[in-house]
Amino acid sequence: MGIGLLLRHRYWNVLLARRIHFFWAFLFLNSLALTYSQLILTRQQVAQFESDLHPGVGYLKESYDPALARLSSLEKLLTYTDSLQRKQPNVSYPVLLSWTIRRKFYHGFSYYDTHNNPLASLIARTLGSDLHAIVLPDDILQHPNAGCSQQAIVFMAALRQRGFTVRNVGFYEPIQGGHYALEVLYNGSWHYFDTDFEPSFELLNRAGRPSMGALLADTTFLQQVYRGRMEPQRIRALFSSYRIGDVNPDPAPRARLFQLTTKGLMYVGWLVILALWLMTTKISVWITAPLFKHLHIRRRARLRVRLVLYARKAVALGS
Numbered sequence: 001m002g003i004g005l006l007l008r009h010r011y012w013n014v015l016l017a018r019r020i021h022f023f024w025a026f027l028f029l030n031s032l033a034l035t036y037s038q039l040i041l042t043r044q045q046v047a048q049f050e051s052d053l054h055p056g057v058g059y060l061k062e063s064y065d066p067a068l069a070r071l072s073s074l075e076k077l078l079t080y081t082d083s084l085q086r087k088q089p090n091v092s093y094p095v096l097l098s099w100t101i102r103r104k105f106y107h108g109f110s111y112y113d114t115h116n117n118p119l120a121s122l123i124a125r126t127l128g129s130d131l132h133a134i135v136l137p138d139d140i141l142q143h144p145n146a147g148c149s150q151q152a153i154v155f156m157a158a159l160r161q162r163g164f165t166v167r168n169v170g171f172y173e174p175i176q177g178g179h180y181a182l183e184v185l186y187n188g189s190w191h192y193f194d195t196d197f198e199p200s201f202e203l204l205n206r207a208g209r210p211s212m213g214a215l216l217a218d219t220t221f222l223q224q225v226y227r228g229r230m231e232p233q234r235i236r237a238l239f240s241s242y243r244i245g246d247v248n249p250d251p252a253p254r255a256r257l258f259q260l261t262t263k264g265l266m267y268v269g270w271l272v273i274l275a276l277w278l279m280t281t282k283i284s285v286w287i288t289a290p291l292f293k294h295l296h297i298r299r300r301a302r303l304r305v306r307l308v309l310y311a312r313k314a315v316a317l318g319s
Contacts, residue, residue, distance in 0.1 A: 092209075152168055200226075
C-alpha cells in the first residue's frame with residue numbers, strides 16, 4: 001500500500017472517530033437536558049399541570065372533585081382515607097377508599113407524554129402501542145383522569161397496603177368493549193366495587209355491598225344500581241362476559257417493567273451514554289494510534305535523511 005493511500009485511509013479513520021465523538025456528545029447533552037427537566041418538574045408541578053386541563057363534559061356526570069388533586073401519591077391517598085376512617089369508624093375501609101377514588105378521578109386514560117416521561121412516550125408512539133398508558137399507582141395519582149383499569153390498579157395497590165385481599169373482575173364484549181372492576185374480601189365474603197362507572201353508591205351500601213355472584217343473581221337490582229351510568233343492553237352484554245381474575249395479582253407486569261426502566265433511564269441515562277462514550281473513545285484511540293505512529297516514523301525518517309545530506313555537504317566542503 002502506497003504512502004498516499006495509507007494516509008488517506010488513516011484520515012478517514014480519524015474523521016469517523018470524530019463523527020462518533022460528535023454523535024455521543026449530542027446524545028450526552030440531550031440526556032442531561034432530559035434529566036434536568038425531570039429534576040425541576042416536581043410531582044406537585046405535574047399534578048397542577050394536569051389539574052388545570054379541562055376534563056371535558058363527561059366528568060360533570062361523575063363524582064369528580066378537583067379539590068382532591070392534592071392526593072398525588074399512594075401515601076397521600078391512604079392518609080386521607082385513614083382520616084375518613086377515624087371520623088366514620090362504622091364504615092368499612094374499602095367503602096371509604098372507593099368513594100375517595102370516585103371523587104379523585106374522572107373517566108379517561110392518562111398517558112405519559114413529553115413533560116413526565118418523554119422516553120416512554122416516544123418509544124410507545126413509535127411502536128404504535130399503548131405502553132405509555134400509565135400503570136404505576138403513584139404516577140396515575142398525579143393525574144385527575146384515569147381509565148377503569150388504572151383506577152382499579154390504584155384501588156388494588158392501596159387496599160393491599162392496608163392488608164386487604166382483592167381480585168379483579170374483567171369484562172369484555174366485542175361490540176361494547178371492555179371494563180375492569182374489583183372484588184374485595186372482608187367480613188368473610190367478597191364485595192363488588194366499580195369506581196369508574198360509578199354505580200349507585202347508596203344502593204350498593206344499603207345492600208351490604210354484594211358480591212359479583214349476588215349481583216348476577218338479581219338482575220333487577222343490577223339494572224337499578226347502574227341506571228343512568230350504562231344502557232341496559234350494555235349492562236347485559238358486559239355482565240354476561242365477566243371473568244374473575246387471580247387473587248392479589250400483579251397488574252400489567254410488562255408495562256410496569258417498561259415504565260420503570262424508562263423512568264430510570266430518564267435519571268441515569270446520561271451515565272450510560274457517558275460510559276458508552278468512554279468505551280468508544282478507547283476504540284477511537286486504537287483506530288487513530290497507528291496513524292500517529294506512522295507520522296512519527298515518517299518524521300524520524302525525514303530527520304535522518306536531512307542529517308545524511310548535511311554530513312555529505314560537510315564532507316564535500318572539507319575536501
